[in-house]
Amino acid sequence: MNFVIPVTIMDEQVETARNECMRRIGRNMLMFQRMEQLLKSLLANSSLEGYEKELESIKAKRASDISSMTMGQLSNEYFNTIFDTSENELPPHEDPSQHYLSFKYSVQRSEERINAEKQYFSELVKERNELVHHLLPKYDPTSLQSIEELSESLEKQRERFLPALKNLTTLCETQQNIRQQIADFFQSEAGGRFLVEGIYPGETRLDKLLRDAASFSTRDDGWSSLNLAGQFIKNQPEDIIEKVCEELAFSTLPALKTLIEKSPIFELKTQPTKNGFIWLYRLKPHPDEHQ
Template sequence: MDREQNIAPPNPKDEVLRKVGRNLLIFQQIESLLKMILGNSKVQGYVRELAFKQEQRINGMQKDMMGQLIQRYFDEILSSSDEEPQRPRDLMEPWLSSSFKIAVDAVFAKNQLEAFEMMREERNRLVHHFLPYWQSDSPENLIQTSDYLDKQREKILPVWDHLKFVAKTMQQARQELASYMGSNEFDQQLKLLWLQQSLLIQLFCDIAMQIGRADRWACLTYAGKLVHMQLANDVAQMNATYGYHSFKKLLIASGQFEIWDKALPYGGSRTFYRIRPDHN
């Protein structure tokens, strides 16, 4: 007798129960992927707070219902809006904002939303309304229920596959970002951005626009006196904070200004500065 003939056909009741568990597991994995993607898709704050902020975000959505997760996914991930991060007005230390989005057209987004809503309805049917299908004493009903569960699986697989692809893409992007953030290039760029957003540089910009001549050049010595008057503490900490002991070196390092050392008739020079045209 062949080995295949020794294998008994699966029990219809056991098959239905197996497929119920299989589909429930897929729904749970979909929910888990949504929470993972959303929890890691956006973080902003001071560098020292980023880990805590992300943990808060992840924990905050653990009790969200499937419908809420879907809405957030389409509002935050498959969204064409590009909102500016709400950063603190006065930055006193490095502050970062990072977000992950997927650019899609309106037709794709609409089709995906319909697929996700269908998935949610199928999940609710299985979790909350499956009992009418469960008639264990009816072989015919068990066969129909088994077929229904197979069809349900086929309907929700595209959503699962989509989320797995997005999760993989996001993980790759996070790895690339982590690699970049650990590089000297990022360290230098971060220091530059911090300097450019400092109160000192912002004040020098304001002064240049207020006292600059018709050609926009402003006397650095006079501007420096005004800065001393308004930001005495920042000036005192300038070398310790940014590594520059003169206003001229500070402005050059920021990359936002042109510097002109005008020769004087009897020797020496007077330094002028103005905002670079590409930073106006």
Template sequence: MDAAVSPALDSTRLAELQRAVQLKLGGCLLRLQQYERLLKAMLANTDLAGEPAQLQALRDARVASVHKTTLGGLVSLFTGGYLLAEEGGAPAAETDDKAPGDKLWFSFQQRMEMSAERHEAITAELKELVDLRNELVHHLLERFDLGQLDRCEAAVAYLDASRATIDRHYQTLRTWAEHMDNARALAASFMNSDAFKDMFIDGIAPDGQVNWPASGIVSSLREAEQALAPSGGQAHWIELNAAITWIAKQHPDQTPKRYGCSSWRQVLHESGAFEVMKKTPAQTPTAGAGTTTTTGTVVCYRSRREEQR
């Protein structure tokens, strides 16, 4: 006959298993905290929009908001915002409806697009992760009576499986975070390039197409119009030559050639932003004969105004 296991051995084994449960549960919760911290860092940097002077305050507010969010809330933000199903369409930035039409406005969004099936599967998996977290934090002792040897053994096996699940999710999130960082680094590199400055500041796309309403040369012509107008406004016709001289001093990098034009008159025409008028200079008497001479025409411009109905 087999010798019966002594109560002392049972007690020792139970104590070992109870300590193992404590260590494994702690390991699971620590990994979950790492997951939450990484997810918060990612979500704090996926959206930013506002006037340049407000961007730091807006980002600080978003970081604070995300910091207070539970794992379930974080996952909802992540699957409903950063992870994007192909047919879903990009969600609008939270502050897009506040963008003023007459101020410089910066908007940044970062998304990872995937098929609808993949998005649905990930959403379901992350919901299971949230459920697992809640089970570990709130219901482990209800599920396993740690005063019984067999239930302690079951708890150890459950925690091992839980840790493997959490680790898998964490490694996936780390990969996504690395992709996000790489994309952000590429974006930062592009934003420091001449091509971005041409596009963002002067409205010149990499293919040479010009967004005339947002172009630096149109802005310069309007600045010259305001500076040279007698009343300091835009109601007067401005001589183009005077504006060219003013722009050469104030914005020497703004030249027609940068925008694919051969002359300032072509800029006025291509932009469609200005009305153009030619006028004849006042006649001047010539010496001794009492006759008059003219010196050609002068091109004037002013910002285009809506036609009065």
């Protein structure tokens, strides 16, 4: 003889509510784990600085340090790193025989917005820890009321922190796109010219030569002495001058003043002196810059 244990409507309601609650617990835990994963990826790739031969070990150590951080530590590092818009300083003793790379990904936001996001992340970390470590004492799986209250709070929790998940996803995607663009650049012909000869994208070898000459004698007001720049160019290795002439289809390099007068990116002026005047030149200011 088979005995059937009767199941009450209340039992069915509890079981259905409990299953839905378990689903939401798992969903929210995965949401927080995804946030943690995104933070680790964002921070591990937020900066890279060092000589070419050291980059792999520096990157590996950074990733290892980040991987062992707690959610609270990741949150602190996020605000200390991603919103730091200060420029990296080159090392005091740069090795000219080695390429030195300095990469930094940061986001500029107002102080008010950063403070609001800090509060938001503080609540996120607290609720994540409550869910992972302190859920059971507050949960009675036999009480329909307890189950429904927890289930509702889990749904509200998801709604509160879903924007953070979307924001971190966007930041990671943007960072990844930038890194890919940098990688594509260094693999391109323009990237090779930059690495080997220091020629910026869009520059000619003449532009590079004139820029280097200007930096050799730049004054506080941004102008450079044409005479000193000419001396700098005369002291350059013959192969550099030959490449400039080849690019311009010249047999010899014209006078410096003539080159600058024909250049679309430099400008000339004279300045009176006791004995007459001197010629000065500089890169043309950007239209948005104050002169």
